[in-house]
Amino acid sequence: MKAAILVKQKAPLEIAEIELPQKMEYGQVLVRVLFSSICGAQLNEIDGVKGEDKFLPHLLGHEGSGLVEETGPGVTKVKKGDRVVMHWRRGDGLQGPTPKYLWGGKTVNAGWVTTFNEYAVSSENRLTPITGQTDLKTATLYGCALTTGYGVVHHDSHLKSGESLVVFGAGGAGSGIIMMAKLINAYPLVAVDINKFKLNEALKMGASHSLLNSPKIRQDLEKILGLQGADVTIDTTGINAVRELAYETASTAGRTILVGVPKKGEKMAIDSFPLHFDKALTGSFGGDVNPSLVIPRLIKLEEQGILRPEKMITKTYPLLKINEAIKEVRTGDVIRVAIRL
Numbered sequence: 037m038k039a040a041i042l043v044k045q046k047a048p049l050e051i052a053e054i055e056l057p058q059k060m061e062y063g064q065v066l067v068r069v070l071f072s073s074i075c076g077a078q079l080n081e082i083d084g085v086k087g088e089d090k091f092l093p094h095l096l097g098h099e100g101s102g103l104v105e106e107t108g109p110g111v112t113k114v115k116k117g118d119r120v121v122m123h124w125r126r127g128d129g130l131q132g133p134t135p136k137y138l139w140g141g142k143t144v145n146a147g148w149v150t151t152f153n154e155y156a157v158s159s160e161n162r163l164t165p166i167t168g169q170t171d172l173k174t175a176t177l178y179g180c181a182l183t184t185g186y187g188v189v190h191h192d193s194h195l196k197s198g199e200s201l202v203v204f205g206a207g208g209a210g211s212g213i214i215m216m217a218k219l220i221n222a223y224p225l226v227a228v229d230i231n232k233f234k235l236n237e238a239l240k241m242g243a244s245h246s247l248l249n250s251p252k253i254r255q256d257l258e259k260i261l262g263l264q265g266a267d268v269t270i271d272t273t274g275i276n277a278v279r280e281l282a283y284e285t286a287s288t289a290g291r292t293i294l295v296g297v298p299k300k301g302e303k304m305a306i307d308s309f310p311l312h313f314d315k316a317l318t319g320s321f322g323g324d325v326n327p328s329l330v331i332p333r334l335i336k337l338e339e340q341g342i343l344r345p346e347k348m349i350t351k352t353y354p355l356l357k358i359n360e361a362i363k364e365v366r367t368g369d370v371i372r373v374a375i376r377l
């Protein structure tokens with residue numbers, strides 16, 4: 037089967053034929069992957085943002101969808117033929133061992149779920165079966181972008197209806213947060229980015245205001261939020277200057293959530309004094325969601341037409357063109373890019 041492999045950091049993925057493990061182990065499920073999205077986390081893995089990668093060569097991708105082909109011992113949550121969302125966070129079910137694939141006699145490592153490969157040996161707890169009519173391309177977004185957005189809004193920021201929110205970075209993660217914040221009517225709901233296309237899309241996804249990040253961004257934010265600042269600010273960029281701006285934009289009793297991951301060794305400079313009073317600053321790890329609970333909730337809203345996740349996928353590429361797709365995610369006018377396997 038074909039897979040896109042991370043062989044070397046800061047280099048294009050290698051597309052090659054690799055071999056599946058001989059049999060499914062306890063808790064493992066073989067999935068025919070049909071779609072994947074590309075998330076910032078994969079760009080970070082390629083770029084080595086967290087430092088040296090000890091698992092090379094390895095597979096990657098962590099939000100996908102597909103069909104169950106075969107189940108290993110102990111698996112009860114899914115069966116052959118089920119349509120599933122593949123998600124990086126742990127849900128209900130067993131956690132099997134991580135699989136090892138073979139590439140011309142060499143071992144290719146993989147985590148509990150990977151989605152840039154035509155077949156994936158996944159752990160049962162990384163799969164959520166979906167019933168109903170949900171489109172499998174759209175369903176990839178339930179693997180990370182939308183579930184993380186849900187968790188950041190509800191678990192990390194405890195955002196309430198009518199509270200003001202500024203989201204810095206209107207890519208996939210930012211859009212997921214905007215959609216979830218719109219569901220509970222945060223207002224004003226401000227998107228900040230350097231890309232005009234993304235800002236325009238943010239308005240379609242529920243932002244009430246969009247602002248280009250320019251040297252006069254502080255004045256622009258003040259015009260919308262007043263002098264007191266925002267109830268909640270969220271950074272999805274991982275860029276230090278933006279993270280600091282997010283912290284400064286929150287009110288004296290505001291909450292700032294850091295979703296974007298900084299480069300290894302980078303440090304923020306903040307005035308920590310307000311933290312001794314009511315201001316709060318926290319980092320998010322995938323919004324602390326249990327996909328088994330959250331995915332069915334979101335699909336229910338999609339089926340009612342309340343949530344329109346398909347707006348987030350701007351373009352679709354075949355697996356063979358994944359490096360082009362990755363380039364598009366880095367620099368193009370796109371929110372999420374899907375890969376067809």
Ligand SMILES: [Zn+2]
Pocket residue numbers: 075076077098099180181
């Ligand atoms: Zn992700």
